[in-house]
Amino acid sequence: MNRTALLIALALPLAACGGPSVSEENASVAEVTEKVREASGDEGLIRPGKWVSNVSVEQMEMPGMPPQATEQMKRMIAQTHTSEACLTPEEVKEPKAGFFGGNENCRYDHFTMRGGKIDAKMRCEAQGASQIMEMTGTYSPEAYEMRMKATSEGGPASQGMTMQMKVDAKRTGECTADAA
Numbered sequence: 001m002n003r004t005a006l007l008i009a010l011a012l013p014l015a016a017c018g019g020p021s022v023s024e025e026n027a028s029v030a031e032v033t034e035k036v037r038e039a040s041g042d043e044g045l046i047r048p049g050k051w052v053s054n055v056s057v058e059q060m061e062m063p064g065m066p067p068q069a070t071e072q073m074k075r076m077i078a079q080t081h082t083s084e085a086c087l088t089p090e091e092v093k094e095p096k097a098g099f100f101g102g103n104e105n106c107r108y109d110h111f112t113m114r115g116g117k118i119d120a121k122m123r124c125e126a127q128g129a130s131q132i133m134e135m136t137g138t139y140s141p142e143a144y145e146m147r148m149k150a151t152s153e154g155g156p157a158s159q160g161m162t163m164q165m166k167v168d169a170k171r172t173g174e175c176t177a178d179a180a
Contacts, residue, residue: 021114029102029122032111037094047141048089050176053169056080060163086175102133116140129154143170 020039024032057077065073102108106124113120120135130153137146145168152161 022111023114024108024111027108027111029104029106029108032108036113040093042093046087046092047171048087048092049174050084050086050172051169052082052084052172053167054080054082055165055167058164058166060161062161088175113139118146137167141171144168 020036020041022032022035022039024035027035056079060073060077062070062073102122102124105126106122109121109123111120111122112118116138118135118137118139120133122133122135124131124133132151132153134149135146137144139146146166148165148167150161150163150165
């Protein structure tokens, strides 16, 4: 997972306990980003520092996939992918639109973040295909656990694909000069 993907994975579910509270429906990615930014205030959404993220794909189904590709996919999803990133104070205080995932082709059906829990559902439409991403989990300023389910429909490549994954992340300390 590259740095941008890690930022998305880290930023979406994290906020201070008892801190930011956001509840939006039928909102664009930019609108949700701005509401979270406003609710987070000067402290930012998460604590800056070194973060480690573990991502595991728990299930993937792609109807019509050849048997060889299915076996290769099963081997790939059996692995946990670990990545590290150093997040600066500026990155956590001023997340950019898209920092929480999605783009201008996406809208949140709902996005709720409060009291250590997050629940969101986002729809993205592009080139005749739609993808629905559902996210639920728990968070604190130092760590989180989230489960995500993505379902794709339509379009030439997706044809009913579903994927479920789990993300665990935690802040492991301050950034070192070589990590920044």
